Amino acid sequence: MWQAIRHYFRGFGYRQVPVWYGSSVAVANQFETISRPLKFLKVIPNPYPFYDWIMGFHERWSNRAALRGPVLERTTNVLEAGVGTGYFLAQLVKGAKNARTISAVDLSPQMIFSAKNYLTKKDLLSSALLFVRSDCRRLPYSDGTFDLYVSSYLFDLLNDEEIDSTVKEMERVLAPDGHAILITMTTELGDMPWPARFLCRVTNELYCLGYHRGRWNGIWKFLFAGYAPHCRPIALSKYLKLAPSLSIEYTKVSHVSLFPVRIYYVGKRHA
Numbered sequence: 001m002w003q004a005i006r007h008y009f010r011g012f013g014y015r016q017v018p019v020w021y022g023s024s025v026a027v028a029n030q031f032e033t034i035s036r037p038l039k040f041l042k043v044i045p046n047p048y049p050f051y052d053w054i055m056g057f058h059e060r061w062s063n064r065a066a067l068r069g070p071v072l073e074r075t076t077n078v079l080e081a082g083v084g085t086g087y088f089l090a091q092l093v094k095g096a097k098n099a100r101t102i103s104a105v106d107l108s109p110q111m112i113f114s115a116k117n118y119l120t121k122k123d124l125l126s127s128a129l130l131f132v133r134s135d136c137r138r139l140p141y142s143d144g145t146f147d148l149y150v151s152s153y154l155f156d157l158l159n160d161e162e163i164d165s166t167v168k169e170m171e172r173v174l175a176p177d178g179h180a181i182l183i184t185m186t187t188e189l190g191d192m193p194w195p196a197r198f199l200c201r202v203t204n205e206l207y208c209l210g211y212h213r214g215r216w217n218g219i220w221k222f223l224f225a226g227y228a229p230h231c232r233p234i235a236l237s238k239y240l241k242l243a244p245s246l247s248i249e250y251t252k253v254s255h256v257s258l259f260p261v262r263i264y265y266v267g268k269r270h271a
């Protein structure tokens with residue numbers, strides 16, 4: 001009994017809960033239909049403006065923090081995996097001024113459609129920007145195609161095996177000396193000062209309590225036009241360390257709403 005309690009408190013805020021929907025393919029399928037069962041928020045014609053508000057508003061700080069720095073201007077071929085409604089992609093297009101290609105990948109046709117609309121509205125479409133429907137675990141590119149791979153809030157909605165195969169696929173499509181910038185909700189809090197670390201452990205734990213087996217979903221689905229939370233805090237470095245040619249150069253902490261987020265800057269070494 002005491003052992004169980006001790007075990008619980010030791011893992012408090014550090015637990016990586018399993019995803020509630022099985023696989024990421026189910027998430028992409030969900031985006032095809034979530035506009036249909038609108039209940040409370042019938043004023044919203046489709047869920048994407050709402051999703052955009054969640055993603056664009058709450059994730060704005062972490063997305064901007066991730067793209068600060070000199071890497072963007074030097075890149076020529078960029079891939080964003082899991083573009084969603086396109087907020088991060090718009091920042092990327094503005095920053096990667098010298099890119100010859102920017103490949104915007106998502107598994108959901110609805111999300112690609114939505115991202116294309118968003119970038120059209122922002123007047124950011126160009127011949128360099130290519131929208132591609134594909135699974136991040138099996139990308140339609142040859143080895144070493146990209147010098148920059150970015151993704152925000154993708155890895156943290158994949159199940160354990162999918163994270164593993166997505167990291168391996170990222171390693172394959174990155175060129176030697178290429179870089180990756182990855183943003184995830186995080187259980188990796190070790191380098192934070194203790195009061196902040198304690199608060200983050202509490203917020204993570206509360207989030208996971210509701211996330212576990214989709215407990216939040218009844219409420220979220222009713223209130224928020226069918227959108228239900230997919231991301232959960234994970235420890236991405238554990239998976240990155242298994243990729244032999246990748247190394248984590250540095251990381252920084254940010255936040256999405258009350259929850260801690262980690263931004264990873266990863267480099268690919270020569271074989």
Ligand SMILES: C[S@@+](CC[C@H](N)C(=O)[O-])C[C@H]1O[C@@H](n2cnc3c(N)ncnc32)[C@H](O)[C@@H]1O
Nearest residue numbers: 024055082083084106107108111135136152153
């Ligand atoms: C939480 S959203 C994040 C969107 C965007 N990066 C942002 O920060 O706003 C995750 C996106 O990943 C996409 N996705 C999920 N599984 C995927 C997979 N296996 N391959 C490619 N995209 C996937 C979803 O369709 C969704 O658009």
